[in-house]
Amino acid sequence: MKRLTHSLFIALFIAAMVTFTACERRQSHAADTGFSVYVVNYPLYYFATRIGGDQVSVFFPAPGEVDPAEWIPEDRIIQRYQAADLIILNGADYAGWIKLVTLPESALVDASANIQDRLIEENELIHHSHGPHGEHTHGGTAFTVWLDPTLALEQARSIKMALSSALPQYAEQFEQRFIQLMEDLLALDSSIKAAVGNNAARPVFVSHPVYQYLEARYQLNAVSFHWEPDEMPTDAEWNELAHVLETHPARWMIWEDEPLPEIAARLQAAGVASVVFNPTFQSPAAGDFLSAMQANAEALKLVYQD
Amino acid sequence: MNRLLPLVCAYLSHHPIKSSVLLGCLTLTLYLPFTLYGLGARMQSALTERASQTPLLIGMRGSQLDLVLHGLYHRPETPGRLPQAVLETVRQGGIAKAIPLFNAHSAKGYPVVASSLDYFAWRQLSLAEGSLPMRLGDCVLGARVARELGLGPGDRLLTDTREFFDLAGRYPLKMRITGILAPSNPADDAAVLVDLRTGWLIEGIGHGHDLLDDNTEDGTLLEIRNGTYVGSPAVREFTEVTADNLSRFHFHGDPALFPLTAIIAWPGDERAETLLLGRFIADDSPYMAVRPLDVVRDLFERLLPIKRLLGIQNAFLAVVVFSLMTLVVSLSLRLRRDEFQTMQYMGCSRGTITLLWLSELSLLLLGALLLAIAAAAVTVWFGSEWLRLMIG
Numbered sequence: 001m002k003r004l005t006h007s008l009f010i011a012l013f014i015a016a017m018v019t020f021t022a023c024e025r026r027q028s029h030a031a032d033t034g035f036s037v038y039v040v041n042y043p044l045y046y047f048a049t050r051i052g053g054d055q056v057s058v059f060f061p062a063p064g065e066v067d068p069a070e071w072i073p074e075d076r077i078i079q080r081y082q083a084a085d086l087i088i089l090n091g092a093d094y095a096g097w098i099k100l101v102t103l104p105e106s107a108l109v110d111a112s113a114n115i116q117d118r119l120i121e122e123n124e125l126i127h128h129s130h131g132p133h134g135e136h137t138h139g140g141t142a143f144t145v146w147l148d149p150t151l152a153l154e155q156a157r158s159i160k161m162a163l164s165s166a167l168p169q170y171a172e173q174f175e176q177r178f179i180q181l182m183e184d185l186l187a188l189d190s191s192i193k194a195a196v197g198n199n200a201a202r203p204v205f206v207s208h209p210v211y212q213y214l215e216a217r218y219q220l221n222a223v224s225f226h227w228e229p230d231e232m233p234t235d236a237e238w239n240e241l242a243h244v245l246e247t248h249p250a251r252w253m254i255w256e257d258e259p260l261p262e263i264a265a266r267l268q269a270a271g272v273a274s275v276v277f278n279p280t281f282q283s284p285a286a287g288d289f290l291s292a293m294q295a296n297a298e299a300l301k302l303v304y305q306d
Numbered sequence: 307m308n309r310l311l312p313l314v315c316a317y318l319s320h321h322p323i324k325s326s327v328l329l330g331c332l333t334l335t336l337y338l339p340f341t342l343y344g345l346g347a348r349m350q351s352a353l354t355e356r357a358s359q360t361p362l363l364i365g366m367r368g369s370q371l372d373l374v375l376h377g378l379y380h381r382p383e384t385p386g387r388l389p390q391a392v393l394e395t396v397r398q399g400g401i402a403k404a405i406p407l408f409n410a411h412s413a414k415g416y417p418v419v420a421s422s423l424d425y426f427a428w429r430q431l432s433l434a435e436g437s438l439p440m441r442l443g444d445c446v447l448g449a450r451v452a453r454e455l456g457l458g459p460g461d462r463l464l465t466d467t468r469e470f471f472d473l474a475g476r477y478p479l480k481m482r483i484t485g486i487l488a489p490s491n492p493a494d495d496a497a498v499l500v501d502l503r504t505g506w507l508i509e510g511i512g513h514g515h516d517l518l519d520d521n522t523e524d525g526t527l528l529e530i531r532n533g534t535y536v537g538s539p540a541v542r543e544f545t546e547v548t549a550d551n552l553s554r555f556h557f558h559g560d561p562a563l564f565p566l567t568a569i570i571a572w573p574g575d576e577r578a579e580t581l582l583l584g585r586f587i588a589d590d591s592p593y594m595a596v597r598p599l600d601v602v603r604d605l606f607e608r609l610l611p612i613k614r615l616l617g618i619q620n621a622f623l624a625v626v627v628f629s630l631m632t633l634v635v636s637l638s639l640r641l642r643r644d645e646f647q648t649m650q651y652m653g654c655s656r657g658t659i660t661l662l663w664l665s666e667l668s669l670l671l672l673g674a675l676l677l678a679i680a681a682a683a684v685t686v687w688f689g690s691e692w693l694r695l696m697i698g
Contacts, residue, residue, distance in 0.1 A: 072553055078440040082423065100552050102439045102501040104423040106403070 035167060038084040040095040041068045042282050043146040044111060046289035047156040048088060050181045052163055055170045059084070064282055069143065072097045086162055090155075092119050094143035109162040111155040112145055119145070120212045142212035144279055149189035149293070151213060156181050188293050192218060195300040204303055205241075205253040205272065210279050223248050229259040238266070245270065252303040275299045310658075314665045325670065328634060332674030335627040337681050339620040344686035346613065350606060352690070356491065357598035359429075362579070364388075364396060364404075364569040364586065367594045374601045377568040379493045380409055380417040384567045388593055391562040395585060396571050401578035405570040408505040412466045412498075413481065416451045419497045420505020428570070431494055435459055436485030439501050442512075442555055443547030445481040450495040452486040459483055462546070463498065465508050479508050480546040506557060506564055507547075514544040514555035571595070635667070 035056045039045045045060040052058055061077050062068040073081070078101050081087055087103055089095070091112025112119065120142040146152040160178040164171035192214075200219045209224040223244055227233050233241075253267055254277045264274045277296045278284060284292040318325040356378050365373040368385025375381040387410075396404040405428055408420040423438060425431075436459030439446055445463060447455070457463060465478045481500065489495055506512050544551050557564070573579040586595040646659050 072549075074549070075437075075440050079437060082438060082440070096553075099503065099557075100555060101441045102423055102444065102503075104427070106422075106424045106427075 035086075036084045037086045037088060037163075038081050039088045040098070041090055042280055043152065043289055044088050044090060044155065044159070045283070047111075047152070047159050047181065048163075051156065051160050051174050051177045053173060053177055055167060055173065056163065060283075062282075068281055069095055071095070072100065078102070086166060088159055088162070090143060090145065092143040092145055093141045109158065111158045112151075114158055115145070115151055115154045118151060120216060122209070122212070142209075144210045145213055146289075147211060147279060148213035148217040149185045149192070150217065153182055153185045156185065184290055188290065188297065189217075191294060191297040192300060195297045196220070196304045199304040202304060203248045203250040205244075205248075205250045207253055207255045207259070210256065211254065211277070214277075221248075222254070223250065225253075227259075227263075229255050229257040229263070232260065232263060241270065241272075245272075254299075254303065273302075275302050310662055310665055313662060314669055317666060318669065324634075324638070328631065328670050329674055329677070331627055331631060332671060333677045333681070335624055336675060336678035338623065339617075340678055340682035341685045341689075342616055342620070344682055345689050348686055348690035353602045353605075354599060356493070357602040360570055360598045361573065362402075362571040362582065362595050363598055364392065364571055364593060364595045365567065367592055370594070370596045370601045371605065373568060373594070373596060374598045376409065377407060377570060378598055380419055380497050382409070382412075382417065384409075385594075387565040387567055388569070389562060390564045390566055392593055393566065393569055394562075396569055396582065398585075399581075400574075402571045402573040402582050404572075406502055406566045407568040407570065408502055408509075408566050410565070410567060411505070411508045413445075413463050414451075414455060414466070416448070417497050418445070418465060418500055418505065418508060419494075420500045420502045420508075422502055425499070425570075429490070429494060431490055431499075432488045433485045434488040436483070439484055439499070439504065441547065441552060442501070442504055442507055443479060443481055444484045444504065445498050445500045446485040446487060447483055448487050448495040448497045448499070449489040450492070451498060457483055459485055477543060477545045479504075482547070503557070507555070509565065511559060511564055512555060512557035514547065514551050516542045516554070639663075 035052075037048050037052060037056050037058045039048055039058060039060050040062075042060060045058055048056070048058040059080070060068075061073065061080060062071050081101075081103055084107055086109055087107045088109045088111055089098060091110040122140060122142055145155060156178060160174050163174050167174075196218045201221050204220060204222045206215075206222050206224045207227040207229065209226065211220075211222065211224070214220065215222050225233075225237070225241070227237065250272060253272050253274050255274055256276070256279055258276055259267070259274050267274055277299055278292050280289055280292050287295075357374065360378060363373055363377040365377065365384065366386030366388050369383075372381070372383045373385050376384040390406065393404055393406050396402055403424075405421055405425050407425075409417055411418045419425075426438060433446070434449065436446070447457060447463070452458065455463070461483045463481045463483055465481065467478050481498075481504070487494060487499070500508075503512065544554065547555060571582060573582050583595050586593050649659055650656070
């Protein structure tokens with residue numbers, strides 16, 4: 001009888017186990033060895049690297065020869081973005097590919113979220129194509145926010161806050177590095193102000209509509225064209241220039257890159273000299289964001305102090 | 307006792323039909339309540355497990371049960387669609403994290419659940435093959451969908467057409483399958499998971515077509531009205547997103563008004579939860595926030611009378627079987643009167659004879675109990691999977 005009772009107990013126990021075992025599949029996450037930050041343009045890469053220091057690894061995977069604003073990453077790059085701890089976006093509708101790919105919302109940080117009221121809306125939408133990367137559009141929200149150093153500073157502040165929130169143990173280091181960057185950006189702002197001096201009203205041309213924040217910050221009197229430095233403008237475009245010159249007697253055209261010698265010569269013949277102000281979409285050939293912008297400030301001296 | 311047991315076994319095996327009938331009756335009597343209890347417990351566990359992992363669900367005001375079944379088990383019924391702007395209301399002030407859900411379409415009959423990548427992490431879904439969705443038009447199949455359709459990464463899956471005879475309606479989208487989920491829970495195993503924007507693409511809010519510009523010369527450009535290029539119905543619309551046409555896809559309208567069918571929210575703490583619930587508590591609010599666990603518990607409370615009825619039914623059944631058994635045993639005792647008398651003549655005491663008879667009965671009862679437990683366990687094991695599939 002004892003044996004039977006024992007068998008019954010075991011049978012009951014097994015039945016109870018079979019019936020009531022719940023499937024609890026909680027997993028613990030092992031501590032990460034690195035913290036990866038992916039960005040969508042070079043200025044953000046520079047800010048994140050300056051603030052993050054050795055505590056984070058910053059990646060900007062766009063190939064050097066493409067405009068990151070018009071770039072669409074391939075699948076393997078998207079997977080790298082998906083695996084990132086933080087993805088820092090420029091905001092202001094920059095990098096349209098963000099809306100076409102799948103990224104983890106919880107990792108996204110809009111660096112321009114705190115400057116929405118200072119973003120510049122453009123009424124005109126212009127589609128055009130040039131170069132090997134096809135048609136693209138200007139208009140909507142101007143996106144070269146970083147060309148105003150005070151807005152660049154706010155973007156850097158957003159990055160600092162995102163990093164401090166994700167890695168609170170390094171918040172103090174991030175804060176110190178941010179303060180250094182802030183000083184650099186404010187010094188840059190002073191340099192550009194000094195370069196422009198009291199001549200901001202002097203008429204200038206800009207070859208492409210990418211300098212809106214520079215114009216707004218330093219109240220430049222600029223008229224924008226849609227010329228490419230490596231593409232000879234059409235006759236209609238030269239006529240348009242001549243027409244604009246009648247009401248806007250600019251002596252300088254600000255370019256994104258060195259224009260073709262024949263373009264520069266024809267402009268010169270029209271009394272318009274050329275100067276390069278690198279918008280730093282991509283990493284400069286030499287130096288970094290700050291040195292490139294300081295070089296830009298020097299270039300502006302030519303325009304406003306000659 | 308040890309000497310009696312061989313006698314008991316010998317008797318039972320000598321009368322196999324009678325022993326089997328008694329064993330069967332007893333087993334059935336015990337099997338039914340055990341199985342019903344086990345299945346009920348399993349169903350309750352399956353429902354509460356997923357509900358307890360989902361702190362809050364937000365949707366249009368209406369049936370709370372519909373919202374919970376929709377948000378947790380991808381059921382098509384929903385109280386309605388809410389604008390994406392509500393997502394910001396939930397996230398406002400950083401008091402809660404939120405995952406949007408848009409489940410309004412299907413592919414081969416399986417629900418297409420559009421959400422963010424955070425959904426995969428939140429539900430702890432892992433990939434058995436391939437990768438997560440990477441771009442518009444990508445999808446990941448639940449384990450059951452992949453098994454039943456025989457599809458894998460690299461294959462294509464067409465969404466279902468809702469209005470078959472609407473020739474001018476939206477085209478189904480041919481989705482690229484990027485991955486297969488490892489088996490996890492029935493709801494996600496039987497779903498096709500896509501990015502939220504892909505869901506809106508299927509809905510028809512977004513689309514991709516040939517470029518319309520000043521150079522369009524094939525007659526598809528009707529006019530340029532206030533800077534907007536108006537195309538004719540002959541403009542070629544893409545039914546599949548590829549690397550080549552990806553940049554041609556775009557959405558129309560105000561993103562704040564793009565539809566969702568539910569929002570999963572988890573507040574940071576109790577205070578945040580109270581604040582969040584406060585945002586949706588007003589009677590005139592078109593939205594509601596519910597605690598899925600409360601809704602599921604409420605459902606079980608409503609089902610309690612049915613459970614009691616089943617209990618009463620079982621009790622009646624037990625009384626009937628017990629009466630039958632009493633009859634069988636009393637008849638058996640009458641039939642065995644001569645046998646017991648012979649045993650007495652052979653020197654067996656009345657007590658020993660009673661013990662022998664009780665041992666036979668106990669052995670049958672124990673056998674029936676073991677058989678009933680084993681049969682109920684097997685039924686619950688397979689039945690609970692069926693139940694979970696039914697719920698999921």
